[in-house]
Structure formats: C-alpha cells, structure tokens
Amino acid sequence: MRSIRLLAGAAAILVPILIAGSAFAADAAAGEEAFVRFGCYTCHGYEGQGAGTGPKLAPEPLAFDAFSTFVRQTSGDMPPFTPATLSDEELQNIHAYLESIPATPDPASIPLLQQLQ
Ligand code: HEC
Structure with missing residues (x-):
C-alpha cells in the first residue's frame, strides 16, 4: 500500500516534468537571433546562403541529427560548439x-526577369 502511494507520488511529480520536457517546440525567430549571437552568420552568411568562409546551410539544411552531429564535432575546419556553449534547444531553434x-x-x-530578354 505504502509503495503504491510512493509510486503515485513519484508519477505525480515526474509525469508533468516529462510532458513539459517533450513540449519544447523549436522557434525559428529565436533561432535567427541565436544564429547571429553565436556567430554562425560570420562564416555562413545571414541567410545561411554560404560564403567563402563556410558552405551554404539553407535552404534545405541537413536533417537535424546530421546537423547536430556536425556542429558538435565538426571536421576540424569549423570550430565545434559543445552543449556547454550552445544548448540543444538553441541548436534546434537555429535548425528551425x-x-x-x-x-x-x-x-x-519571375515575370520581370522574362521582360529583360
Ligand atoms: C569560423 C567559421 C565558422 C563558424 C563561426 C561556423 N561555421 Fe559552420 N562551417 C564552417 C566551415 C568551414 C564548414 C565546412 C566544413 C567542412 O566541410 O569540412 C562548416 C560546415 C557547417 C555545417 C555542415 C554543412 C554541410 O552541408 O555539411 C553545418 C551544419 C554548420 N557548419 C553549421 C554551423 C552553425 C549552426 C554555426 C553556428 C553555431 C556555425 N556553423 C558556425 C565554418 C564556420
């Protein structure tokens, strides 16, 4: 009986935490701000269009798992960003x-471009 009450108590505490944790929704506007704040734009351009210093990241970025793995480990040509500096939430926002x-x-x-011919 006692253990059932304990279990129910633990569930009452843990379930809302788990639900809150999984409810994170990536935010593209916050991601744009983070993309600038962490300096990604300096090598990849403001729109992720790429530059001499880094390849294009958008449109159609890598799928999140590959994107995240690269940013965390990189190939050595890009400084790695560990979770201590750039959180998973911020990285998901940048991806969004x-x-x-x-x-x-x-x-x-684009009609205007056709008129130029
Ligand atoms: C100092 C310059 C620099 C900065 C700052 C930088 N990158 Fe990079 N990034 C690079 C270079 C160079 C590469 C290409 C590396 C390679 O292909 O080996 C790259 C590659 C990548 C790739 C892999 C692209 C692909 O198609 O394979 C991703 C994803 C990426 N960067 C994301 C980011 C994000 C997100 C940030 C900011 C948190 C960032 N980068 C900051 C220089 C930079």
Whole structure:
C-alpha cells in the first residue's frame, strides 16, 4: 500500500516534468537571433546562403541529427560548439530558422526577369 502511494507520488511529480520536457517546440525567430549571437552568420552568411568562409546551410539544411552531429564535432575546419556553449534547444531553434528559409524561386517564374530578354 505504502509503495503504491510512493509510486503515485513519484508519477505525480515526474509525469508533468516529462510532458513539459517533450513540449519544447523549436522557434525559428529565436533561432535567427541565436544564429547571429553565436556567430554562425560570420562564416555562413545571414541567410545561411554560404560564403567563402563556410558552405551554404539553407535552404534545405541537413536533417537535424546530421546537423547536430556536425556542429558538435565538426571536421576540424569549423570550430565545434559543445552543449556547454550552445544548448540543444538553441541548436534546434537555429535548425528551425534554417528550415524556414524559402528556396530561391525558379527565374522562369519571375515575370520581370522574362521582360529583360
Ligand atoms: C569560423 C567559421 C565558422 C563558424 C563561426 C561556423 N561555421 Fe559552420 N562551417 C564552417 C566551415 C568551414 C564548414 C565546412 C566544413 C567542412 O566541410 O569540412 C562548416 C560546415 C557547417 C555545417 C555542415 C554543412 C554541410 O552541408 O555539411 C553545418 C551544419 C554548420 N557548419 C553549421 C554551423 C552553425 C549552426 C554555426 C553556428 C553555431 C556555425 N556553423 C558556425 C565554418 C564556420
């Protein structure tokens, strides 16, 4: 009886914590701010479009697992960002920001460009 009460007590404490933990929703606007704050833009460009200093990251960034693994370990050509400096939540936000960047439109779909020919 006592152990059942203990179990119920533990569940009452743990279940809301687990639910709150899994309810994290990546925030692209916060990710844009973090992308600037952590200096990613200095090598990859503000829109992740790439530059001489780093490859393009967007549109269509790597899937989150590969993205996260690379940022945590890198190849040596990029400084690694460990969870101590850049949290998983911030990294998910940065990924959401890069995912939110639209693909460049097909030039054929831009009427003004067709008039220039
Ligand atoms: C000092 C310059 C520099 C900074 C700052 C930097 N990067 Fe990089 N990044 C690079 C370079 C160079 C590469 C290419 C490395 C390679 O291909 O071996 C790279 C590669 C990557 C890749 C792999 C891309 C691919 O398609 O393989 C990801 C993802 C990435 N960077 C994300 C980030 C994020 C997120 C930040 C900020 C938290 C950041 N980078 C900050 C220079 C930088």
